[in-house]
Structure formats: C-alpha cells, structure tokens
Amino acid sequence: MNVSIEMNGTSKHHTLQWYACYTRPRNEKSSCRKLTDAGVECYLPLQRTRRRWSDRWKWVDEPLFKSYLFVKISISSCKSVLETGNLVRFITFEGKPAPIPESQIDIIKRLLQHEIELDVSDQRFKPGQKIEVIAGPMLGLTGELVEYRGTRRVLVRLGEIGQCLLVTIGAEYLSVVNRYINTER
Numbered sequence: 001m002n003v004s005i006e007m008n009g010t011s012k013h014h015t016l017q018w019y020a021c022y023t024r025p026r027n028e029k030s031s032c033r034k035l036t037d038a039g040v041e042c043y044l045p046l047q048r049t050r051r052r053w054s055d056r057w058k059w060v061d062e063p064l065f066k067s068y069l070f071v072k073i074s075i076s077s078c079k080s081v082l083e084t085g086n087l088v089r090f091i092t093f094e095g096k097p098a099p100i101p102e103s104q105i106d107i108i109k110r111l112l113q114h115e116i117e118l119d120v121s122d123q124r125f126k127p128g129q130k131i132e133v134i135a136g137p138m139l140g141l142t143g144e145l146v147e148y149r150g151t152r153r154v155l156v157r158l159g160e161i162g163q164c165l166l167v168t169i170g171a172e173y174l175s176v177v178n179r180y181i182n183t184e185r
Helices: 028-037 075-084 102-113
Strands: 017-022 041-043 046-052 057-063 068-073 118-121 130-133 142-149 151-158 163-169 174-178
Touching: 017 075, 017 102, 028 041, 028 068, 028 075, 041 102, 068 075, 102 163
Parallel strands: none
Antiparallel strands: 017 068, 041 068, 046 057, 118 163, 130 142, 130 174, 142 151, 151 163
C-alpha cells in the first residue's frame, strides 16, 4: 500500500505513526505477512519459547502480545489497513486509533534483541514506585516497581495497548525516579 506524504511533513493526516491493531486469535503472523506484502511497515514482536508436543519439545516463535500487531501508517490509512490485513480493529482512545510512541516500540525491540525473559500480562497492577534502569541493556527504561523477592521485577506499563511487560532486573541497575507512591487510578 502506498502512502503519500507531503514534502514538508506538516500534515497531521499523512504523518507516519505506530498504531496497535487487534487481530483474530492466532492470526498475528498471517496478518503481518499480508500487510508487509501490501507495503505497510509492520512490527510483530516474537519471543522464542519452548513448547511440548506429544512426542517432542520444539522451539517456536510466538507473538509476545497475543492478538496484537503494530503498524506504522498515517491516520488516513487506517481503514484500508484494516481491510488489507484482515484485522479486527485498532486499539483506540476516545474513539480514535491511539498512536504508540516510537520509544515504546524501540524498548520492545531492545528487550527482545537481548533475549531477556519476559512475561506479558494484561492484569492491572496497583501503582508503585516509578523506577528507571540506570545501566545495562535496558538503560533508560522506566516502569513501576511491582515486588521485591531478592531480585526486582519491573513492570513496564504500555498504557496505549493495555498490556504490561514484566522484566527481571538486578537491583543494582535500578534507581527510584519518584519517591512517592501514586495511589490514584
């Protein structure tokens, strides 16, 4: 699919941004293939996991976020992208597709590149201390401290898509950003 962009890039409707799409269950890979074949920039975060079949174990690449796919398009292309990729809908905020910041896509890519064990949850955790990673491969990553059990588990809230990443990080790599706990939500 060709997307026309104005030369000065000032048109809001032609600016390319990331959006999260909801796919039919277990159709993430085929939807991504269809959109890529149509010329749409897609990102499907995959995590290698070990699965047991009846007679053997096998390594498979599974979507990190079940039924989610990210596309980089202009807002004016939403309808045609839904039709092209056989997608169910866009993740919306106030009735409009919610743009995903490029920095969040970069964080997901960085986490997967370093093969860090990730747990994904759509469970709503109670807010805790806001922390920032100050060293290591996830430098600059911010999130909420969920619990302490010898190691710290950092919750990276991706509010635009209603999903959370739970990552194990050594305490020596963390710094408190805000000492007050936010209890409103």
